[in-house]
Amino acid sequence: MTALRPETAETQQADAPVDRQGPGLVALHESIATLLASRGQWRQAYQHLRSALDLVHADQVEEPHVPEQLRREVELLRREHAEAREQSLRDSLTDSYNRRYLDQRLMDLLTEHGACRHGLAIALIDLDWFKQVNDTFGHLLGDRVLQRVVELLQQGLPEGAFCARYGGEEFVLVLPRVDAATAVEIAEAARERVERHPWQDVAPGLRVTVSAGLAYEPAADEAPERPAVGAEQQLLRADSLLYTAKQSGRNAVAYRADGRVRLAGAASGRRAIDETRVLGYY
Known part of the structure; x- marks a missing residue:
């Protein structure tokens, strides 16, 4: 499973492509959990990680259909994560890099x-x-x-x-x-x-x-x-x-x-x- 450490979120999961062929629910829940953890939202991250674990233990033969809502949630979190990182590297007055x-x-x-x-x-x-x-x-x-x-x-x-x-x-x-x-x-x-x-x-x-x-x-x-x-x-x-x-x-x-x-x-x-x-x- 993916480690929930804020310092690894951007390097391990945040930049991973969402729409690669056959992303399954487990991978999506892990992505959401990692991004939430990088923002300090530990309770929500745990809930998604718990969902991923439940799917793994269910021993499903075929991946279930990935709900569009989950896809949108991943994309939104990744955009917010990228924007927050960019802002952290900018000078607030001049908008040049810091x-x-x-x-x-x-x-x-x-x-x-x-x-x-x-x-x-x-x-x-x-x-x-x-x-x-x-x-x-x-x-x-x-x-x-x-x-x-x-x-x-x-x-x-x-x-x-x-x-x-x-x-x-x-x-x-x-x-x-x-x-x-x-x-x-x-x-x-x-x-x-x-x-x-x-x-x-x-x-x-x-x-x-x-x-x-x-x-x-x-x-x-x-x-x-x-x-x-x-x-x-x-x-x-x-x-x-x-x-x-x-x-x-x-x-x-x-x-x-x-x-x-x-x-x-x-x-x-x-x-x-x-x-x-x-x-x-x-």
């Missing part, structure tokens, strides 16, 4: 990146002077700014890429299976969209820009001698580059290429960059 999802996906991607054709880029993005926005225009408008910035950051992302809220006014763009040059183009395009957005339409006198640090981890076949890094180390590299972008005058994307720290786009002509805090590169 830190929990970011940590999970980065761990998976950095484990898998050696098998990818290209590499993995992480852009740590921070709103410039955001405290002044809150102090001048109020926190409600500040929340609207955060929501709009996320919408702008997410525009045109390639397949598999996503935006997550790192904390406060910091966000992360995760760009898997891209090369270094493409990652710089994507991050710079996102920065430019934020700068060029008509913020005056949101509030007279409002101006919003972002700074970003872009860390790139090549695939194993691109740099076989380079030791693998973990999610925390790559985020630290992105944070160091974000510091450089801020020190250079803000509203810039800092990245590393050919052994040097550089600024993308219009910011590339600025003064020399202080590399003292850019850590851990090979």
Whole structure:
């Protein structure tokens, strides 16, 4: 029988197809019981498990007809389960992914990146002077700014890429299976969209820009001698580059290429960059 543990519901039963050929009542009762248990509805889960056990002990030669009501109940529970899981991985204000999802996906991607054709880029993005926005225009408008910035950051992302809220006014763009040059183009395009957005339409006198640090981890076949890094180390590299972008005058994307720290786009002509805090590169 299926174990009624909430932590196994999603991996063992919640994603199993309902309409596979000949699902019988026993399997349906077990599915319902598992999904109910994952939501903490132990009494209802027990009732369905009891029904499944009764059918098993009845020693029936042929499976009985599966009532349509049970099929609908399974589908409804699975939809609710999937929706609840998705909500648990989203930031409630901006609807971007949250830190929990970011940590999970980065761990998976950095484990898998050696098998990818290209590499993995992480852009740590921070709103410039955001405290002044809150102090001048109020926190409600500040929340609207955060929501709009996320919408702008997410525009045109390639397949598999996503935006997550790192904390406060910091966000992360995760760009898997891209090369270094493409990652710089994507991050710079996102920065430019934020700068060029008509913020005056949101509030007279409002101006919003972002700074970003872009860390790139090549695939194993691109740099076989380079030791693998973990999610925390790559985020630290992105944070160091974000510091450089801020020190250079803000509203810039800092990245590393050919052994040097550089600024993308219009910011590339600025003064020399202080590399003292850019850590851990090979």
